[in-house]
Amino acid sequence: MASLTANRADGTKRVPVLDTREWLPSPARLAAAGCVLAFAAAVWPASIAGPGDGWIVSVLLIVEVALLLLPWGLPRDGRSGTSFWVEALLGLTAPVGALALVTIGGASWLSVGADWTWFVVAVVLGGALIAMSGMDVRGLVRGELAFLMGPTSSSHTLARAFTTIVSPAGEEVLFRAVVLTAAATATLPLGLLAAVAFVARHHVSPGQNWRGSTRATMLEIIAAAALLVLTLLSGSIYPALLAHTINNVPMFVLHLQRAVVGRDEE
Secondary structure, X not given: OOOOOOEOOOOOEOOOOEOHHHOOOOHXXXXXXXXXXXXXXXHOOOOOOOOOXXXXXXXXXXXXXXXXXXXXXXXXXXXXXXXXXXXXXXXXHHHHHHHHXXXXXXXXXXXXXXXXXXXHHXXXXXXXXXXHHOOOHHHHHHOHHHHHHOXXXXXXXXXXXXXXXXXXXXXXXXXXXXXXXXXXXXXXXXXXXXXXXXXXXXXOOOOOOHHHOHHHHHHHHHXXXXXHHHHHHHOOOHHHHHHHHHHHHHHHXXXXXXXXXXXXXX
């Protein structure tokens, strides 16, 4: 895919899907990829849905890392909606694949619930993560945040909204469920490695976004640790899934609002 650009009908520069001038990832991206691949290696002999099927999750992670390391054209807002959706969906390779694996394989832990008190804890945790993010919830509810951020392609924001609301289920299966099936001696080491990979995975793709800030990274680390502890203490994946989903709801709403603003501008 050539790195040459062309102009759109409105005169703005079109960004290519892949920029062949940027094949070499930055050291930070390579380090993040290394963390994910370390987890992939550790989970290979594990059992997720059935005996010895951890290698499937490992392969999914390896494939996804390779896809995320591609030199996706930047800035993304200059790319077509189709190419943006392709990148977004490829970035769900491991979570969606892991979710399909445990669903088709009928993982026994899928039927394990938790005491209602853990779901209360999950709601509190989800709310706390939103508060720590600094999100102006009132501005979100009033639609002011979407207005202040300005219009962008509705197809791009819909893709972001889709991945934001779909990813929690797959990510919890991918990075938290392993502690429910691991041997007692491997639970904590594997859980910590999974938490590191959970954070690192968000930093493999090219480009700078809100995740690159110190505050956002610290929040991801706190969330990874808290969701791991919640899974270990409750003995179920569902409280962590609830907390994770609650945390993602504000961004999901913001993306939908921006999609509406963008559609009005188109």
